Each structure stands twice: as C-alpha cells, then as structure tokens.
Ligand code: IPE
Ligand code: IPE
C-alpha cells in the first residue's frame with residue numbers, strides 16, 4: 001500500500017544527516033482526551049493515526065529503525081480497565097495494520113517481557129506480526145511493549161549468568177549483545193511528546209548518548225511534520241560522545 005499522505009520532506013533535512021535509529025516516547029494520550037471531555041482511553045485510540053503517520057514519515061526520510069514506547073513495565077499500575085483497554089488496543093492495532101506495514105517493507109519487532117501478565121491473544125498477534133514481516137528490510141518498527149529499560153538490563157545480566165560467563169568476560173559488549181535487539185544500533189535521537197522531560201525507563205542502556213528532543217505536542221496530535229521538526233533539531237546538535245569538538 002502506498003503512503004496515504006505523502007508529505008514532502010523539507011529540503012534542509014534531506015541535505016543533512018538523517019538519524020539511523022529514532023526512539024519515541026508516545027506520551028500525552030490521557031491529557032489529549034481529558035481536554036476534550038473524553039475518557040482517557042479515547043486518547044490511546046487517537047494515538048493510532050499518530051503512530052502510523054509517524055512511521056510513514058520515518059520510512060520516507062530513510063530512518064532505518066523506529067522504536068516506539070507503547071506500554072511500560074510500570075504501566076501495569078494503571079486502573080485495570082485502562083490496562084485492559086491498552087492490551088486489546090495493541091492487539092487490534094496489529095490486526096488492523098500489520099498487512100499495510102508489511103506491504104511497505106516494514107519489519108515489526110518487539111522489545112519487552114513476554115511474561116504471564118500479557119494476555120495470550122496479544123502475544124499471539126505479536127508473534128504473527130513478527131513472523132509476517134521478518135524478512136522486510138525497508139525499516140524496522142520496534143514496539144516497546146511491557147518494556148522497561150531496567151528490566152532489559154536485568155534480563156541481559158540473567159542471560160550472562162545463564163551463559164556461564166566469568167567475571168573477567170563481562171564487559172559492555174557482553175551486555176549489549178544480550179539486549180532484546182542487539183542488531184539495532186543505539187538510538188541517535190529520542191523524542192518525547194507532551195511536555196514531560198524524563199526518560200521513564202525507556203532504553204536506559206541504549207540512550208547513553210542519544211540526543212533528546214522534547215515537544216509539547218500531545219501524542220495523538222503528533223504527525224510526521226513533528227518528526228521532521230525533531231530531526232531538524234537533532235541536526236543542529238553536536239554529538240561529542242565524551243570527546244572534544246571536531
Ligand atoms: C501515553 O499516554 C500512553 C501510555 C503510557 C500507554 P498517557 O496515557 O501516559 O497520557 P497522559 O500522560 O496521562 O496524558
Ligand atoms: C511513558 O509514559 C510510557 C509510555 C509512553 C508507554 P508514562 O506516562 O507512563 O510515564 P510517566 O509515568 O509520566 O513517567
């Protein structure tokens with residue numbers, strides 16, 4: 001399926017360097033709904049259009065991986081009805097969208113714990129979407145679901161122990177290789193919506209040197225134009241990785 005809303009990429013961005021991997025903390029759904037006098041869950045539903053449009057925008061720009069934070073290991077603390085809504089919503093979103101994403105060459109992957117709290121029907125859809133799209137190469141859409149950055153590091157360390165690594169073999173590479181998606185490069189850019197200035201346990205290991213861009217736009221209002229703007233800001237930054245200016 002062709003891009004349903006092709007929007008020209010600003011020339012200044014095409015000329016600059018495009019980030020390889022972008023992370024997005026999709027925040028502000030509840031406030032978006034509450035401002036309209038709607039139940040919070042309507043905000044999650046309205047976030048689907050934002051996600052799909054942002055994904056097409058990322059693909060059009062030549063971004064190779066987009067990791068989106070859909071449900072955190074801390075989001076289980078929310079009221080049971082909201083959690084249930086989010087589980088059903090994410091399952092149905094995959095049902096609705098996996099084929100169109102597949103047709104444009106997107107590989108869908110997931111980061112997070114597939115533990116007993118995630119309903120079987122959701123796990124099945126996740127497996128189906130991964131299997132359907134596994135050979136696609138245009139871009140990876142990595143959905144962080146039941147994801148926590150600390151949990152990811154704990155899981156990597158558990159794997160280290162299970163692999164029988166001795167202490168002198170434990171280094172950054174040994175941990176990085178055991179993260180959920182070691183094949184993805186660290187994010188160059190992480191965008192958080194809704195005017196919150198925190199990481200909230202997103203990609204704790206991988207974000208060590210990511211550029212952070214915060215916007216007041218609430219997630220359901222976010223469109224690829226907002227992504228283009230965030231990338232524009234990223235292109236103004238100077239990354240030093242602890243070294244000196246070049
Ligand atoms: C982000 O929106 C979506 C999830 C955390 C699942 P929120 O639901 O956190 O919206 P606000 O922050 O309460 O507005
Ligand atoms: C982060 O948003 C998690 C997701 C977007 C899925 P939260 O709304 O859960 O984060 P806090 O609680 O404001 O830090």
Ligand code: MG
Nearest residue numbers: 027028029030
């Ligand atoms: Mg929030």
